[in-house]
Amino acid sequence: MRLLVALALLAGETVWARAIPHEEFRARREALRKALPDGVTVLFGRAERDAEDLRSGFAQEPNFLYFTGWQEPGAILLVAPATGEAPAQEVLFLPDRNPDRERYTGRRVDAGDPDARAVTGFEEVLPVRSFESRLFRALEAYRRVYVLAGTAGAEKVRAMLPLRELSDATEAIGRLRLKKSAREIELIRRSVQVTIEAHRDVWRRLKPGLFEYQVVSTLVGGFLERGCERPAYTPIVGSGPNALVLHYSGIFRRMEAGELLLIDSAAECAGYAADITRTIPVSGKFTPRQRELYELVLQAQQAAIAAVKPGAYLRRGEPNNLTDLVRDYFDRHGKDLRGNPLGKYFTHGIGHHVGLEVHDAGKLLMAGPLEPGMVITVEPGLYIPEEGIGIRIEDVVLVTERGAEVLSASLPRDPDAIERELASRMAHGAIP
DSSP: HHHHHHHHTTTTOOHHHHSSHHHHHEEEEEEHHHHHHHHHEEEEOOOOOOOHHHHHHOOOOOOHHHHHHSSSTTOOOEEOOOOOOOOOOEEEEOOOHHHHHHHHHHHOTTTTSTTTHHHHHSEEEEGGGGGHHHHHHHHOOOEEEEOOOTSSHHHHHHHOOTOOEEOOOHHHHHHHHHHHOHHHHHHHHHHHHHHHHHHHHHHHHHOTTTTTHHHHHHHHHHHHHOOEEEESSOOEEGGGGGSSSOOOOOOOOOOTTOEEEEEOOEEEETTOOOOEEEEETTSSSSOHHHHHHHHHHHHHHHHHHHOOOOOOSSTTTTBBBBHHHHHHHHHOOOBBSSSSSGGGGGOOOOBOSSSSSSTOGGGGGGGGGGOOBBBBOOEEEEEEEEGTEEEEEEEEEOOSSSSSTTTTTTOOOOOHHHHHHOOOOHSSSSSO
16 A cells, blocks of 8 residues: 555656546536536635645645546636537646655656646646636636635635626535435445444554544554545544534543443544444443433434435435434333433434535535435434433435435444454453
């Protein structure tokens, strides 16, 4: 794997760009022209930011990445449909090389490189300095300009075109991203599998006295060791009362015998995210009350997954929505210590889309019905402060023509299976 990465970088190409062929990116750009047929679309790649990149590394803007596969900073994409006088346009603009900066970043590709077209997959590759003139020329045929509203790139276009109204491409692009291609699904499967293996690494070393940060270390090391570039999001590793905090990130608590450990963490591999949560007993066995509540969350998740199909909805307020299904299930089947229904302890939605981002394609489109090819999470949870118990079970689910496929099903959810696997892994080859 290290040799492949090195060869790809030397060739000015990324492993991610090779994971999806140039032909698929061209098909996506064609779909974008069809979705926005009455104007020119401009997307900006992420700029290089010294302080931020030193902290977390460069990560490309996801919408730009979706249509280009290009992982280097500072690039711009212009896409325009054909007119009666001119063919369709798709131009990638690259910044000029900066040899002084490349001592820190490594060699970059620019429009003057003889292999720029082959490396990028674009027939037309131009320097960024020519973007403004090329945009003005494209606007001779089209008056409408599409940008991602609210972004720095949109403000740059607004400064160039102060008298022209800009249109927002966010929803149209989001709709294209929601349904995954066969290759995207393969890449998500890979991220899911790596995540499952890293969770099992934790299960092998789990014991009372371990610190949350040691769990995070095991997870992230597992992702990287298996060839993935980073966690898909900041790991959530909450022991005992910390499991009540939905996006807990403290990670410095020492976990104790008899507590539960909530692990919500997943890998990003070849640009695509997974999102998996398991809640497991630190000592290897659930207490009776922990098991009672855990089984209720598991049953609610099973009911929600059984209801996943084309035409179902994630968000409350929509018909056939999975969030209300789960809340109603908790109300009907469980009680708190005072005898009240448990639905109020389910404090978030049932799930979200997954893809290039762990919360993929924005909240705006979550109101729509599910369709085959969408990849979502199903993640019911109960968070009961009075008992100091937080439990969440989350899986990655592919919507199919007839229902759903749980992509993360091989990581046990059944409490008996969890206890058996913990007992086996704790007994054999525990990681120090």
